[in-house]
Structures are given as structure tokens and as C-alpha cells.
Amino acid sequence: MNDELPKNSELERSLDQRFAKRPHVYHRLHRIADMMDQAMAEGATADEAEAMAIQELQKLGGDVLTDWAQAKQTQSVEQAQAEHPEAIRHIKKK
16 A cells, blocks of 8 residues: 655645645644644543534635635636726726
């Protein structure tokens, strides 16, 4: 059995490098790890630790999806502006 990870550019970059553009996600990952360490130190049961981890991972998923949606929206706006530079921006009228 081969336990080695496949070699490619994404796996060769450290998590620090990969999450540099998403500091809030990076910090949430650290909070999850800290929570798990604290739960173990306080003698939490496996069920309690699992429930905490699931809850935090769901929050992490929400953060990641929010990042994705914001990036996609920015990309769409930039693409529309490049394709139609004469178009005006839709802003609230005063």
C-alpha cells in the first residue's frame, strides 16, 4: 500500500501559502484545532468532540462559500466591464 500523497503543485504548497489570501478561514482552522485540543484536555467524550467539530466545520464551509461567491461576483463584474466598457455601473440613485 502506498501511503504517499501524490505530487502536484497544489499539494506541494503549504497550507500557510494556500490560505494566505483567506486569513479568516485560516484563523478558523486554527480555532478548530485549538477547540479540539482543549476538548481533549478537558476530557470531552468522542461524541462531544465530534459535535463541536461538525458545528465548526459547517461554519468553515459557510466562510469558504462566502469567499467563493464574492470572488465569483467580482470576476463577473470585471468580465462584464471588459466586454461592455460603455455600460454604466448599476448604483443607487440619489
